[in-house]
Amino acid sequence: MITICPDCKRPLIEFDAGSENYHCSNPNCSFQYLELMTGKQHRKAVQTEEIENNPPVSNLDKKPKRILVGLAIESTLLNMGHSIFDKVTAKLKYDYDATVFDCLDNPQYLKKILETNFDSDVRSVLIKSVKTLLGEFAYYDSISEFLDKINGRN
C-alpha cells in the first residue's frame, strides 16, 4: 500500500519491510515517520526561536538605581556618624531583614526607622544629602518618588 506524507504529500517509504513505520523521504519535510499500527505521526522537533525570558525593562532599569540609592544612603549615614549608621542598618536588618539597597523599593522602612529613632532633622539631612549625592539621578522618577515618600508625612 502507498501512504502519503500528510505534510508534503509525497509517498512514504517503509523503514524496513514489515516494520509498519513509514518515513518521509523529503529532507525538507518536517514529517519523520508514521507508525501505521497506531497511526502515530512523528515530526522533527520544530525549531523555535528561544524566547528569552528577559525581565521587563523597568526592572533592569531599577537595579542600578537600587544600588545608587543604597550607596547614597550608606554614605550619608556614615557621614552623619557611625552610631547613626549602625543603628539604622541594624534596624533595617532586625525589623525588615533588609539593607540600604532595599530602600528604593521600600522607602517606608527607612522612613519608619528615622521617625521612631531620630528627630526630624536627621531625616531632612539624610534626604538632602542623598539628593546631593545622587545629583542628576535624583530626578529619575523612581528616585524622586523614593525621596518624596521618605519625606512624606504619612
Ligand SMILES: [Zn+2]
Ligand atoms: Zn513529507
